[in-house]
Amino acid sequence: xxxxxxxxxxxxxxxxxxxxxxxxxxxxxxxxxxxxxxxxxxxxxxxxxxxxxxxxxxxxxxxxxx
Amino acid sequence: xxxxxxxxxxxxxxxxxxxxxxxxxxxxxxxxxxxxxxxxxxxxxxxxxxxxxxxxxxxxxxxxxxxxxxxxxxxxxxxxxxxxxxxxxxxxxxxxxxxxxxxxxxxxxxxxxxxxxxxxxxxxxxxxxxxxxxxxxxxxxxxxxxxxxxxxxxxxxxxxxxxxxxxxxxxxxxxxxxxxxxxxxxxxxxxxxxxxxxxxxxxxxxxxxxxxxxxxxxxxxxxxxxxxxxxxxxxxxxxxxxxxxxxxxxxxxxxxxxxxxxx
Numbered sequence: 001x002x003x004x005x006x007x008x009x010x011x012x013x014x015x016x017x018x019x020x021x022x023x024x025x026x027x028x029x030x031x032x033x034x035x036x037x038x039x040x041x042x043x044x045x046x047x048x049x050x051x052x053x054x055x056x057x058x059x060x061x062x063x064x065x066x
Numbered sequence: 067x068x069x070x071x072x073x074x075x076x077x078x079x080x081x082x083x084x085x086x087x088x089x090x091x092x093x094x095x096x097x098x099x100x101x102x103x104x105x106x107x108x109x110x111x112x113x114x115x116x117x118x119x120x121x122x123x124x125x126x127x128x129x130x131x132x133x134x135x136x137x138x139x140x141x142x143x144x145x146x147x148x149x150x151x152x153x154x155x156x157x158x159x160x161x162x163x164x165x166x167x168x169x170x171x172x173x174x175x176x177x178x179x180x181x182x183x184x185x186x187x188x189x190x191x192x193x194x195x196x197x198x199x200x201x202x203x204x205x206x207x208x209x210x211x212x213x214x215x216x217x218x219x220x221x222x223x224x225x226x227x228x229x230x231x232x233x234x235x236x237x238x239x240x241x242x243x244x245x246x247x248x249x250x251x252x253x254x255x256x257x258x259x260x261x262x263x264x265x266x267x268x269x270x271x272x273x274x275x276x277x278x279x280x281x282x283x284x285x286x287x288x289x290x291x292x293x294x295x296x297x298x299x300x301x302x303x304x305x306x307x308x309x310x311x312x313x314x315x316x317x318x319x320x321x322x323x324x325x326x327x328x329x
Contacts, residue, residue, distance in 0.1 A: 004196040004200065005196070005199050007203070008199040008202065009203070011203035011204075011206070012199070012202050012203045012206045012207075014210075015203070015206035015210035015211075016210075018210040018214065019206070019210045019213055020113060020117065022210070022213050022217055023109060023113040023116070023213065024109060024110055024113060025217065026109065026289070027217045027218075027219065027289050028218055028219045029219075030218070030219030031216065031217065031219035031289075032289070032293070034219075034222065036222070036224045036225070037223075037286075037290075038224065038227075038283075038286055039225070050229060050232055050233050053229065053233035053237075054232075054233045054234070054235075054236035054237035054240060055237070055240070057233060057234060057237035058237040058238075058241050058244075
């Protein structure tokens with residue numbers, strides 16, 4: 001087994017362990033008790049605005065590339 | 067909070083797989099939830115289901131992976147890769163529109179995507195030895211790091227955050243779509259997306275960052291779903307959403323590493 005496999009294999013196992021351990025707990029109150037949490041019941045921005053933003057982003061990247 | 071409130075809360079989302087009908091059907095009422103708390107979404111349940119989906123992806127990926135390395139011919143796995151991708155896309159769409167079916171469609175989606183990922187990964191591995199374990203390590207490392215940042219409150223998803231991530235995700239999707247259509251007409255697509263130049267690598271880094279930020283939206287959705295007592299089947303749906311983002315992130319990592327190795 002080479003160093004690359006050991007390093008990234010170890011990272012994978014460690015990350016999975018951290019993920020499954022941390023996932024079981026609720027997020028901290030700093031995360032859950034704040035005013036600006038996402039309100040999933042409404043969209044602050046309309047779909048139209050989101051579409052315009054993504055269009056501008058896509059055109060911008062395409063121009064940069066050109 | 068009642069499940070009806072949960073339905074209202076989760077009615078709309080920035081995540082493309084989480085839309086206005088997310089909790090709209092088959093929801094148990096408040097009295098049912100009070101008498102049978104086990105029938106609501108929990109963090110532990112979602113984590114367990116995420117584990118099941120990850121295992122399914124790994125097992126089915128192993129099948130096409132070993133098929134490629136036993137034959138040494140990419141042509142043997144290409145049909146599996148295309149079939150897995152197409153079936154996976156169909157199952158993903160079904161899951162998005164029929165969330166109550168998530169318990170069946172999400173595992174099938176994981177199996178289909180596993181076949182696709184195993185084949186693609188094997189082809190990349192044959193070209194750049196060691197690249198797959200690097201991509202897996204970096205993807206899972208990103209997952210664990212962002213979960214830590216989310217749980218501790220260091221990364222705080224807000225409405226502006228959702229607008230930014232959703233817009234960027236849709237923008238990337240639009241670019242990929244345009245490139246695919248251009249490819250179909252023989253123009254070669256949008257070159258820089260696939261190039262290994264500085265711009266191509268910068269673009270891949272940007273896409274990886276956006277895919278990673280989508281994980282934060284998934285975490286927030288799952289956290290709030292369990293807080294609000296969403297229906298039990300949403301555990302499968304939450305795990306499915308996480309899996310869609312993880313698979314995207316893994317593929318982008320693979321592309322980024324391949325670009326770096328090909329320079």
